[in-house]
């Protein structure tokens with residue numbers, strides 16, 4: 264099959280590369296000339312474990328191509344994926360200008376039956392707009408070529424995207440015709456050898472599935488953060504509560520880890536967009552409004568604990584931060600809780616020394632020289648009054664507490680991800696604060 268993937272961002276690049284990996288002829292297209300030049304040399308715009316090797320291998324074997332030329336890439340393609348950005352507009356709704364511009368180009372250049380698949384997360388009703396844009400372009404050149412639109416939401420997790428694509432839990436495809444269903448079934452056949460399902464449905468339902476999935480996951484997280492805050496007040500331990508409820512298969516033990524709030528490119532944007540879509544159509548998503556507001560509060564919980572420990576004055580103090588990205592194994596800083604915490608620490612007159620295994624170059628874009636970017640995790644600790652765990656990178660999990668004690672000027676740890684055992688840290692002479700457990704006598708819950 265011949266595939267065109269328009270947009271070489273995170274979703275497009277992973278999709279195109281994984282399709283080439285199973286033997287398809289793929290061209291990834293972008294208007295950004297520099298980006299395509301780099302990709303041809305094997306320089307990727309994002310960090311994703313395993314992706315670079317896969318891009319290099321498939322490029323070398325001649326199955327994966329990069330191009331700025333949408334015209335020739337669309338011609339003869341069986342499937343065209345639209346995987347361009349849908350940035351949130353001022354009002355929180357997804358901006359479709361890039362998606363519709365690609366649709367127009369497809370209408371301009373397609374020369375045989377093609378299935379046009381929206382892969383970007385787009386509001387319910389977008390496929391109709393895509394279809395209209397293509398039809399209009401075809402009409403302008405008096406063409407009667409047939410095409411179908413399909414919606415194929417992605418469920419990739421950053422840091423595990425390749426594994427998620429190659430071995431998906433499920434593939435959801437919204438189609439309008441048996442012909443498009445057949446094409447999509449053929450496309451995804453190599454990825455369904457593990458017996459997991461491809462679920463066909465109508466297009467609006469597929470579009471809604473993506474929002475419903477991410478909103479449900481965001482709801483689980485905010486719910487647990489709310490429970491965590493109450494646990495602190497009531498003297499309960501959220502880690503125990505999590506295990507207690509997670510063993511019920513109806514609840515499940517995934518995505519119920521409390522922390523410093525969800526971030527990233529999907530949850531915040533999608534929750535906002537669904538609230539907005541609903542309100543535009545006269546409905547109020549009460550639960551999601553609460554999910555959003557709990558998440559905003561949660562980003563301040565660790566800072567509030569810092570202020571409480573230091574009696575409300577941290578001017579001139581130095582804080583070591585381990586982790587900056589919104590989660591491990593990615594350099595993505597979008598909506599990262601670290602940004603909120605750093606802003607608050609700086610506003611209160613404190614100094615920040617941060618270390619992240621991969622996200623520091625990305626973080627420098629927004630933070631500039633307002634903080635010190637440390638050489639390694641130990642360098643971040645020099646003369647620090649406290650250590651804050653922001654992202655649960657594996658390398659932060661087993662610290663040498665003796666070394667920490669020597670490097671830091673005060674022995675205090677604020678663990679925003681609950682990665683340590685309170686007893687072990689406290690026995691080494693540290694004050695220890697985490698989320699949802701009252702670990703220190705002067706630790707008060709902050710809601």
Ligand code: UDX
Pocket residue numbers: 417418419420421422477480484517518519520521522523524525526527528529530589590
């Ligand atoms: C998410 C969805 O998981 C994925 O299916 C979708 O395609 C895109 O959005 P991603 O944003 O890569 O993926 O990250 P994910 O691993 O889901 O984590 C999202 C956020 O939730 C992170 O900030 C993480 O720290 C937080 N989180 C996750 C928690 O706070 N607690 C949890 O139990 C799980």
